[in-house]
Amino acid sequence: MKLYHLLIPLLTATGAINAENNLPVSKGLMLDLDADHGVELEEGNRVKAWHNQVKGNAADVFVKRDEGRKVPGSGRPTLVQKVKKIGDHNTLAFDRQELINMDEDAFDNLLTGSGYTWVSVMSIVQQKKGKKDVNSFFGNLKNGSNYEGFWGCIDDANHVWMGSRCWPVGKKGRQPFWNEKNPKVFAPKPLVLDRYYLVIGRMGAGQGKVNLDLFINSATAIDTKKVPVNPKANSSKMAIGQERDATNHPGHESFVGEITRFLIFDRPLSNQELSELSKFLIKRYKIASNE
Template sequence: MNHFRLTFLSLLLSLSLSAQSLRILNFQGDTGYRHESQQAAKEMMSGLGRLHGWEILHLRESARITDEFLADIDVVIFNNNCGSEGPIFDAASAMALQRYVRGGGGWVGIHCAGAIRREAPDFLRWYRGLVGATFGGHPELQEATVGVEHHGHPATAALPDSMDFTDEWYFFEQSPRDRVNVLMSLDERTFSAPEKFRMGKDHPVTWYHHYDGGRAFFTALGHRPEVYRRADFQHMITGGIRWAAGYAAGHRLPVNNGLMVDLDARQGGQTNQRGRVVAWKNQVAGSPVQSFLPNDYGVRLSNPGSGRPRLVKTSTGSAVSFAEDELINEQEDALDHLMRGSGYTWLVVLKPYPTADPEGMTALGQSRLRDVNSFLGNLRNGGNYAGIWGCLEDDLTVWCGSRNGITFGRFDDNNPKVTGPQLEAGKFYVLAGRMGSGPGTVAIDLFVNAANPVASGRVPVNPRANPSRLAIGTERDATNHPGAESFDGEIARILIYERPLSDVELGRIMDMLRVQYEIKD
């Protein structure tokens, strides 16, 4: 990547955040060794503050870190400060920092922030969890290459695949990869160090994770003053701050053209006193598709109040947990045009549970349909069942399709089954389905975690197709057998566009969702 492109993308990032004023604590309190690069680190933060319109508070005295002081701080940065000869924090300031993080605060650690190691035992144990790893040491200062593993995060979005730094290459007692989301790693083939300073093929140097209620971003880079003056490093820190402040975990989408439905479990969910969802509101203003409500008619009348999913906490926020439950939108014809030529793209962030016994009966005494466990659909309840559906087989193999209503067959040319890989129970995925636009026969593609189709099919467009109301947690408004064709698992986000997104657009959204929900390949 050339310097102009990086500078241009950094400018775009600056402009996109100009309306988001942040109050940032740049903390550089330390004991013992003090890096000569601390002044450059401070100057970098002052410069980023001027560039983005952020208020930067510089502080060395940990005693000033109190609940009151942190109350209006958006992000706390530990900016290359070491604690090598005694504790930096007393009990009161340590507890204030912990309460700040547990209350949803954002933390960014740079270089020697990962080597603070003389604190009280309980706080040190917690702090090492915040960082994500335990410092082990470092070899002599030298140049080496770091590789970017993931470009979907704001910290790495405009960075090249690899960069050379002259730095002090920290190693850690063990790789944090199982606990954090790694963004950048050291290529140990490019440096010289004794075996005791090596981590082998897995040597992370930059990562992010949700921790104890808050958000933490850390990079081990930053020993030398010139590092803080590099545009790529400043871009990385800017993106890390942005994510830690919560903006990257917010609800702004990179593509809004054609968006009809945005169901986000972190907002818009209304529950009763038992924590059951009684309404899930679409976040797209002006859309004809509004709230999704429980199915309180048909067979459900035999057990009033049944079929309501639960709102549950996850490591990245909330999800709606379905178990023979469903939520139905009342707008009968709002999505008919998706099957009549406009095409569509849906995306779902979900975690499947093990499927219920397909030979068993539902809680309401209904027989289950084998290999049809639908997380969304708007099939018409009768006739040739025109509409969209996204489903799992009983072994959690994911599939999708569009039924054009010309024939009933399951499955035939008018009702293709586009089958992807088998998913793993208890793990979140980003799934997407896409149907092409226009008359004639169009493509249907299925995606899992990336904008490369894992399976494809084709379906004739029927301009008279007549789907029905959109259902979440099942394939249709099945008043006669609720729970029989239902998804068991958690849904954190659903997006539906009234057009087929391009591969580039779909990739941007899937990358964003993978970052937000910490989804790994």
């Protein structure tokens, strides 16, 4: 039987978060992509859409993207069900593939003063050759101009890094990859291949310069840098699996690995909130607490 438009069990694409999945922190939660819920399949286990479990905002669904692909459907990730390593939960396997939320402005305010916290339960395998050290597992960089947006990536040696591109509005054109206005927040140790991690990025709220913090498997930051906020920064569509809606070269700056859970809050969580959330997710997905 062909499984076109099949929804996996317990789908709540248009409902609230399931009671059994309630997070210890919910204020400001605008995105909850959970591989156990809201995954829409076609042609067996290929993912057509991943539905946000949080109701009432423009980031309602992330969908497959064929534009720019030589082979239609080749950009779809794969659903892997009941993985023992993570407590029999499902996960989505990406091989330089992507799912896109088609709203241009759903995440704009996170970069212009509200701050953010993103959370990824994920694993990686060896990355494939593309743009040097840019293997993105999510991002909403603008296509062109100053490429404003925020993103999380793996380098070619399997270190996690994150950033917020907040260039001043008067500065046009392609900017240096890293400097004081576009800092690289970087994990000193590489991730172990085929091991699941809890990776968290946080940007402070307000104007002027704010902190960018990176966390792995704990609520203690492993790197922090300052970034200047640009209240007129204009990011674009949010992509899961690559750095932007990169129809000019899909997959070229994309990661290879799995995403089991992906959350975004529209504010920086406090250290106490991060601790509570980290403990909850580490227990739920059986993640080793050490790096």
